[in-house]
Amino acid sequence: xxxxxxxxxxxxxxxxxxxxxALYDVSFSLERGERVALVGESGAGKSILGFSIxxxxxxxxxxxxxxxxxxxxxxTQLSHRQLRHVRGKRIAMIFQDPMMTLNxxxxxxxxxxxxxxxxxxxxxxxxxxxxxxxxAQVQIPSPELRFDQFPHELSGGMRQRVIIAIAMIxxxxxxxxxxxxxxxxxxxxxxxxxxxxxxxxxxxxxxxxITHDLGVVSRVAERTMVMYAGRIVEEGPTLEIINDPQHPYxxxxxxxxxxxxxxxxxxxxxxxxxxxxxxRPSGCAFHPRCKYATEKCSVEQPGYIYSGISTVxxxxxxxxxxxxxxxxxx
Amino acid sequence: MLIxxxxxxxxxxxxxxxxxxxxxxxxxxxxxxxxxxxxxxxSPAEIEQIRQExxxxxxxxxxxxxxxxxxxxxxxxxxxxxxxxxxxxxxxxLPATFELAFSAIIIIIMVSIPCxxxxxxRPKNILARFLMFSSTIGLSVPIFIVGIFLLYTFSxxxxxxxxxxxxxxxxxxxxxxxxFLTLDGLSHLILPSFSLAIALLPMFVRLIRSEMLxxxxxxxxxxxxxxxxxxxRIYFVHAFKNTMLPIITIGGIQVGTLVAYTILTxxxxxxxxxxxxxxxxxxxxxxxxxxxxxxxxxxxxVISNTLVDLxxxxxxxxxxxxxxxx
Numbered sequence: 130x131x132x133x134x135x136x137x138x139x140x141x142x143x144x145x146x147x148x149x150x151a152l153y154d155v156s157f158s159l160e161r162g163e164r165v166a167l168v169g170e171s172g173a174g175k176s177i178l179g180f181s182i183x184x185x186x187x188x189x190x191x192x193x194x195x196x197x198x199x200x201x202x203x204x205t206q207l208s209h210r211q212l213r214h215v216r217g218k219r220i221a222m223i224f225q226d227p228m229m230t231l232n233x234x235x236x237x238x239x240x241x242x243x244x245x246x247x248x249x250x251x252x253x254x255x256x257x258x259x260x261x262x263x264x265a266q267v268q269i270p271s272p273e274l275r276f277d278q279f280p281h282e283l284s285g286g287m288r289q290r291v292i293i294a295i296a297m298i299x300x301x302x303x304x305x306x307x308x309x310x311x312x313x314x315x316x317x318x319x320x321x322x323x324x325x326x327x328x329x330x331x332x333x334x335x336x337x338x339i340t341h342d343l344g345v346v347s348r349v350a351e352r353t354m355v356m357y358a359g360r361i362v363e364e365g366p367t368l369e370i371i372n373d374p375q376h377p378y379x380x381x382x383x384x385x386x387x388x389x390x391x392x393x394x395x396x397x398x399x400x401x402x403x404x405x406x407x408x409r410p411s412g413c414a415f416h417p418r419c420k421y422a423t424e425k426c427s428v429e430q431p432g433y434i435y436s437g438i439s440t441v442x443x444x445x446x447x448x449x450x451x452x453x454x455x456x457x458x459x
Numbered sequence: 460m461l462i463x464x465x466x467x468x469x470x471x472x473x474x475x476x477x478x479x480x481x482x483x484x485x486x487x488x489x490x491x492x493x494x495x496x497x498x499x500x501x502s503p504a505e506i507e508q509i510r511q512e513x514x515x516x517x518x519x520x521x522x523x524x525x526x527x528x529x530x531x532x533x534x535x536x537x538x539x540x541x542x543x544x545x546x547x548x549x550x551x552x553l554p555a556t557f558e559l560a561f562s563a564i565i566i567i568i569m570v571s572i573p574c575x576x577x578x579x580x581r582p583k584n585i586l587a588r589f590l591m592f593s594s595t596i597g598l599s600v601p602i603f604i605v606g607i608f609l610l611y612t613f614s615x616x617x618x619x620x621x622x623x624x625x626x627x628x629x630x631x632x633x634x635x636x637x638x639f640l641t642l643d644g645l646s647h648l649i650l651p652s653f654s655l656a657i658a659l660l661p662m663f664v665r666l667i668r669s670e671m672l673x674x675x676x677x678x679x680x681x682x683x684x685x686x687x688x689x690x691x692r693i694y695f696v697h698a699f700k701n702t703m704l705p706i707i708t709i710g711g712i713q714v715g716t717l718v719a720y721t722i723l724t725x726x727x728x729x730x731x732x733x734x735x736x737x738x739x740x741x742x743x744x745x746x747x748x749x750x751x752x753x754x755x756x757x758x759x760x761v762i763s764n765t766l767v768d769l770x771x772x773x774x775x776x777x778x779x780x781x782x783x784x785x
Binding site for chain 1: 677678679681682683684685686687688689692696697700701704774775776777
């Protein structure tokens with residue numbers, strides 16, 4: 130049974146100037162222990178998708194329609210109180226900037242123990258024992274000492290380790306990591322990713338990794354979803370997507386990697402920039418920047434199609450596939 | 460901690476020196492002290508003689524060093540009106556003012572914190588809007604109007620509370636006249652302390668609300684929600700502790716405002732404290748008393764701000780009083 134099943138999720142923001150749609154018909158599923166990456170430019174709606182799973186979208190955002198099922202249980206219908214026991218206990222989150230995530234005036238230990246005690250009836254002493262165990266698991270030296278320290282006494286990488294420890298503290302089913310390494314030193318990024326991957330493997334935790342760094346994706350995730358302007362445009366196994374991208378946007382993203390350009394040459398880029406959610410282009414949102422765009426692209430949004438490699442929403446791919454197959458109209 | 464206190468002591472010395480210079484200048488420029496002493500029927504030659512004897516013809520610097528030396532020995536001069544050492548006169552009135560200010564601070568803390576938090580958590584609630592509206596009014600109405608209004612309503616029309624004075628007091632520890640221990644003393648305290656509190660309350664309610672609103676939008680509060688903590692824990696532990704940091708700093712500075720307002724409050728309610736004493740001293744040009752008051756208030760301000768810094772360091776772990784000394 131799928132662990133997490135998101136179907137036709139639409140998320141909107143109610144603004145004074147009208148309703149702005151941030152997520153369009155997003156559907157995906159996640160198996161137990163599976164690691165999925167969510168990539169795209171800033172503003173594509175990756176973080177909003179991550180937060181809307183536990184209904185933590187900041188106001189005035191709201192889930193307009195769609196379903197989010199965790200183990201078959203509908204999350205969008207839960208009360209605040211019920212949802213509170215999903216957050217942190219079954220679905221844990223890791224935020225982008227470890228400098229801002231931990232409360233500066235509360236000690237590391239208290240912030241760990243409170244996470245345990247708000248979901249269980251464990252005694253303070255037992256909770257402390259678990260917390261120190263977890264700190265040791267995320268390779269923090271002398272965890273007993275760190276337990277009583279305050280966030281400002283820890284380095285950035287150390288703090289992100291603490292946050293990973295807090296995420297793991299109640300053995301959740303899913304961890305949603307929103308750009309967990311973006312704010313870190315490059316030298317530490319790899320360590321933290323390795324740790325995150327290792328912890329997920331050991332504890333059999335599913336991971337949704339939100340990132341714009343394709344290098345990160347290939348190292349950690351088995352499956353990748355590419356988002357553009359609030360919609361998933363391509364989805365498939367990470368290796369396939371990186372080696373043989375189907376959607377023109379994914380192709381653009383990959384060719385923009387610095388290692389794709391020859392020395393001395395200008396780096397490749399996708400011309401233009403992502404549209405703001407306020408004035409989303411008609412049809413396929415990517416068509417103004419797409420070099421394969423036809424008239425059809427600007428009129429109607431393409432549906433999803435399985436290319437044999439990945440699931441893509443693009444007319445160009447659709448046309449190519451129908452040329453190859455003699456009988457099937459796709 | 461010791462380094463912090465030592466450094467603070469040094470700062471306090473500088474501050475107190477400046478205050479003493481100011482009070483010396485005030486004392487020096489408030490009329491002719493010799494004429495105050497001798498009256499009308501003395502010849503100019505005799506006045507000049509007294510002037511010479513009392514050292515009023517020395518340079519200002521000599522006069523100030525003499526003044527400072529006396530002040531350091533606790534001698535602030537003799538009040539012209541009370542014919543007693545100025546410091547003794549003031550210290551006798553200190554308990555009344557202290558108890559008034561203390562009660563006002565307690566009221567401010569007890570009212571502004573819940574109101575401010577509530578207004579931040581439920582910004583759209585009708586009660587919260589009413590609180591914000593009334594705090595705007597409270598900010599713009601001067602204290603003497605509030606005081607007189609309270610006096611008129613509760614003492615004169617409703618006759619619930621006494622209208623002036625401190626009521627019965629009890630002497631404790633041999634030096635401190637307290638009104639806290641008698642029913643009469645407490646009933647006299649109600650109106651003055653409330654009107655003094657109302658002078659500062661609106662500002663604190665608004666301040667706590669806006670700080671709290673800001674903290675509620677921070678990453679760590681969002682993270683606390685993501686951890687699934689209870690709303691009570693998020694509001695009162697995670698958000699409130701951070702809200703308090705700037706409030707404490709401002710609270711320390713507002714001690715000065717509070718002292719200034721005690722002068723008005725004490726005058727309205729004829730509260731026998733330092734403030735009304737000071738106003739009388741100004742009216743009587745009792746310059747030793749005026750300068751002594753300034754120095755005592757300066758000392759209170761320095762001490763209260765040191766206490767505030769200690770509390771701040773206790774709440775905010777990123778401030779290490781011991782190692783940096785601030």
